Amino acid sequence: MDEALLPLSPQVFHILVALAERDQHGYGIMQDVAARTGGKLRLSAGTLYGSIKRLLAQGLVVELRERERPRDADDDPRRRYYRLTTLGRKVAKAEAARMAELLEQAKRNGLLAKRS
């Protein structure tokens, strides 16, 4: 099941990676992704919520209920928090493994300098 969803699009993978760290709202995910890529990947609102909608439908993320929100949560009720599900975590791991495998091969073929 989790394999069938691979490969993930870069945007979706970034969202899952962001949520793997902690439960976040949309804007948080967006800032997180921008920070991690040094501003190179900026998720737009349309892409972000389009992706979240499908991730919810696929069961990779869930929306948090009121009482599940983190303690430091923003009190604006319009903000919705998302959490990675077990399935979501498995899929993200599978994608990470797939990419690591790919990197390994790239290294073997001399496409990437080995870390000293």
Next chain:
Amino acid sequence: MDFSQSEANLYRALLYAYPAEFRHEYASEMERLFADRLEAEPHLRLWLETVPDLAIGALREHLHVLIADLRYAVRIFAANRASTALALLLLGIGIGASTAMFSLVNAVLLRSLPFRHPDQLVYLWSPNTRFSGPNIPNELAPNYPDYFDWQRLNHSFSAMAMLSHGGINLVRNNQVRRLQEVSVTGSFFHLVSAAPAIGRAITESDFQPGHEHVAVLSDALWKSEFQADPQIVGRQIRLDRESYSVIGVMPKGFAYPEAGDVPYVMTGKQRTDLWLPLIVTAKQKSDRTDLTSADAAIARLRPGVSPARAEAELKALERNLDPLYPPYMRGWTVMVRSMPETIFGPVKKMLWLLLGAALLVLLIAVSNVANLLLARMTSRAHELGVRTALGADRARLIRQLLTESLLLSFTGACLGVAFCIAAVEGLLWINPGGIPRFENASINGPVLLAALVLALATGFLCGIAPALFASRADVNEILKQGGNKGIAGGGQRVRSVSIAVQVALSVLLLTGTSLLVRSYARLMAVHPGFSSSTLTFSVALDQKYAKPEQRSAFYRDFLAKLRALPGVAQAGISTSLPLTNHDSLSFLEVKGRPGMTEPTETRVITPGFMQAMGVPLLAGRHGAEKDLALKIAPVLVNQTFVKRYLNGKDPVGQQIRFGLGEGSPPGDWETVIGVVGDMHHMNIETAASPQLFQIAMPSDGNAMNFALKTSRPTAALIPEVRAALHSLDDALAIENVETMGQRVDASNSRRTFQTALLAGFAIVAVLLALAGLYALLSQYVAQRSAEIGVRLALGASRANILRLIIGKGLVLTAIGIAVGLACAFAFSRFTQEWLFGISPRDPFSFVLVPVLLLFVACAACLAPAFAATRVDPVESLRSV
């Protein structure tokens, strides 16, 4: 802050581009996110990022919804294969028929003539006020002297040209082929703005004495006869025993004039094979005592000049020119007519009528499909109720249902286009003749666009009623009842109205069709006055037969050979044949009757012609061989001539002579020796006119018509006829080989085409409407089985139930018929011009059609009604 607030409001408004579902879920969060970014980021950059993101994001979400809806629709359709197939078939037929008719309208009426500014092109006619009558067209070409004076004096036209159509023999490799030749004046090609594909066109320089033997070929002739030889220009070809130099080849689309382009000039499907210079002598240009003219004059209006203004100018000129004629030849005037209107005017209404009929069929099909979908809503009530309960709003349901009907209509349109391709191929194959540019009908961009528009329109029309009803349905009611009521009640009403409308449209179409079919039957019942099995053809002589005695000697010899052919019972010659657009009119004087006759149809015939044509002799005798030796030809007259001019007298022995008019030199008195039956000459619809036949061996003119009475098939006889001709002269050809029956068919072709298509549409319309009625009643019975069960249990007889169901069906039919008849009555005067021998309010059509329709409607009601009587009260009560 205020500024940010209005930006946030703008963003909120823009979010409406997203599908409602998505918006409900995420809009507020997205607004919040946007507000955060407004605080943190430069506004311009944010907007530059947001606007394309909105556009792409919204489009993507709509696409997701569309794909989901389409998937769902396919599942729904797959679960209802039979009704889906039926709906597709209905839409396919409707859209296919409409698109096919549109392709005709597009080819004939919408696509303009392939000339530069065709609206500036006009025909110049010169009718004579002294000649009038049903057999005299107003479209007479101006006499040469008038034409050349107009050309010299007018200020309305930038160019004028004349053209004359004829046949010419091309001899190649000892084979003779008869070609359609059009002789034109020097400005012709420039005037219609046609440039040759190879070489050059005819210009003024080709009219220098000694340089006139040049020819421009049509693309079709170049390909068929010269294998598209690229070196053709400069080659010599033999036309009527003379050598002509080919100077150019016209492009594929240009064959002007084609049949129908110039009134009364070409027949059937004739197209111009080649163009030659039209030589007009100095005497012809100025001599007003000897009338000569081409077949037509065309002109290009100067920008801003209307045909009416040009006509006024030429009329003023002609008032000064007319007195130059001898007194008995005066009376000429002018008529200027738009070229496109002249060519397409006669078929315009007919083609729009056919398109309208096809659209009516489509409307009935659409209404049927809407009923099918509405009926399906009943069984889907539960599903829709659940979806509503789960939060789908009304717009969402409407969107889903419209997607379904649009999927249906687009698939139907694909079927329709396939059907249309086949139909257009079929139409081209049938090509009835008599419809200009008919062969240009094809499936092209505009036709596909029309199919697309029809698909969209039918999708909405089919889907809107079911969608509105389903979305208005009361959820609680539906879920409580586990079924039907919420939707079915309203649906039934709409469906009933739609059935009545279908019946009304069918009645409208059927009444109109009945009028045309009955006109057609009346026309078919008209005896043309000659035998349809008579074989006719013509032979044209060339300059080798310059002297009259050479011509008559040739005709005599050829006739003798024809009579000697096995299986030929009778043979004769006439200067003019019925239904060929050829005529010769003369003023006659009857001894003892004051004044001249109206212009009368006169022909020269040989003995045997009337017998070959199967025209009955009513009094006196036919001409005989001995009459040919007489110095003054004896004459036959037809029945109408006797009625009109010899009232009450014994026609045989009466004396008649030719004259041009008052004061003109008269001919010799000729004696009537017999009276023959009437032959229709112009067409079958126009009553026969008075006719006079001189018995003589023809010697004038160069084309002569032959009629053979034979029991042998045309295909077997013609090679022998050709051999007989070639035994006399192998440079001549026979042309226009047709039985008189074929000429009648060709003359009626347009009407046959129109009537057959319309009848086809009417039959389809009625079948669709009846199928709709049947389906409605069947479903009604299925839904009311409980109620019917109760009625039966309470003692209603089966007859009562039968009455109930049939009554419901017949009430709808009756309402439809009443409305349809009222519409048909209102529209009936528009059909006037197509009727023959019946009134536009023909009682037969207006009474029989409804009675017939009521009977078949009864038949459609019977099966559901009997099904209702078989309802088992116990079973149906148990299921309540």
